[in-house]
Amino acid sequence: AGTLANFTSGVTLTNNGTLSITGVVPAFPTGGSTLTNNGSLSLAATTTLTNITLIQNGTLTTLTTLTLGSGATLDFQNLTSTTAFTLTDLTIQSGGSLTHKAASTNMLNLAITSNLTVDAGGTIEGLGKGSAGGAAYTTGAGTGGGGGTSFGSNSGGGAGYGGNGTVGYPGGANAGVGGATYGSLTQPTALGSGGGGSICTGSAGGGAIKLTVTGTLTVNGTLRANGADRATCNTLDEGGAGSGGSIWLDAGTFAGTGSVTANGGSSTSTSGPGGGGGGGRMAITYTTKTYTG
Numbered sequence: 001a002g003t004l005a006n007f008t009s010g011v012t013l014t015n016n017g018t019l020s021i022t023g024v025v026p027a028f029p030t031g032g033s034t035l036t037n038n039g040s041l042s043l044a045a046t047t048t049l050t051n052i053t054l055i056q057n058g059t060l061t062t063l064t065t066l067t068l069g070s071g072a073t074l075d076f077q078n079l080t081s082t083t084a085f086t087l088t089d090l091t092i093q094s095g096g097s098l099t100h101k102a103a104s105t106n107m108l109n110l111a112i113t114s115n116l117t118v119d120a121g122g123t124i125e126g127l128g129k130g131s132a133g134g135a136a137y138t139t140g141a142g143t144g145g146g147g148g149t150s151f152g153s154n155s156g157g158g159a160g161y162g163g164n165g166t167v168g169y170p171g172g173a174n175a176g177v178g179g180a181t182y183g184s185l186t187q188p189t190a191l192g193s194g195g196g197g198s199i200c201t202g203s204a205g206g207g208a209i210k211l212t213v214t215g216t217l218t219v220n221g222t223l224r225a226n227g228a229d230r231a232t233c234n235t236l237d238e239g240g241a242g243s244g245g246s247i248w249l250d251a252g253t254f255a256g257t258g259s260v261t262a263n264g265g266s267s268t269s270t271s272g273p274g275g276g277g278g279g280g281r282m283a284i285t286y287t288t289k290t291y292t293g
Contacts, residue, residue: 064088068096077101081189084109094121102129107208116213118221126207126225130191130245133202140202142193144179146240149198156196156240158275166275178275188246188281192227195240203228206245217251219258227265230274241265244280254286258293
């Protein structure tokens with residue numbers, strides 16, 4: 001089994017560069033670092049990542065069984081709704097995280113031929129990974145982007161997706177309008193949309209996560225594609241919140257006691273709130289369910 005741990009400075013593979021790690025890598029001084037793969041990376045079939053961020057934008061080969069340990073983040077940059085990354089088994093331990101590139105056409109799309117386990121304290125992260133919030137006085141990105149305000153003392157509208165976003169403070173003609181609904185109910189893969197801008201930039205929508213697990217998908221930690229909460233930079237001129245993103249799960253058995261959410265960003269504020277983001281979309285299919293989260 002290979003172990004990749006504790007780099008003290010970043011490593012980047014560029015220009016189709018190749019790195020092969022076939023055994024246990026000696027531990028570097030503690031502190032963590034980043035390995036960016038824009039070329040070809042080969043890891044041992046069974047590998048544990050600890051205290052490192054792996055930005056995956058190239059080819060990742062040989063790996064079949066992966067554990068993301070404490071301090072490890074695997075950030076996929078090149079997966080789409082029709083391009084999945086395949087593993088036999090994946091375990092995300094406490095302090096480990098799996099995510100995808102923000103504000104792009106990419107998503108997290110994994111095909112697991114055996115089991116995927118998210119331990120308590122582990123995270124599959126899509127918070128704010130969707131379309132970007134609008135710049136000052138502009139509509140947020142994405143199909144359901146929240147409207148921007150027309151001038152000061154008004155807040156941006158919340159973005160829509162599975163539900164409509166809400167209008168920004170104080171309502172009326174000059175406040176940012178809420179974004180509309182869109183996307184598939186049964187096969188959701190769209191990103192959440194961004195909130196509208198005021199003086200403050202709007203907040204980003206939630207990401208998109210698709211997990212196909214032949215065996216057991218166990219979520220005892222956190223799996224989320226939430227929109228980011230409204231942005232505050234001025235008491236009466238908040239940006240709108242992002243809408244929730246997509247979660248599409250298909251498992252033989254769905255188990256665990258953790259949290260699975262695609263919530264819209266909050267608009268809670270004592271004055272001048274930006275509009276709230278609409279919820280995202282979730283589709284979950286399984287043969288057997290013991291999940292109680």
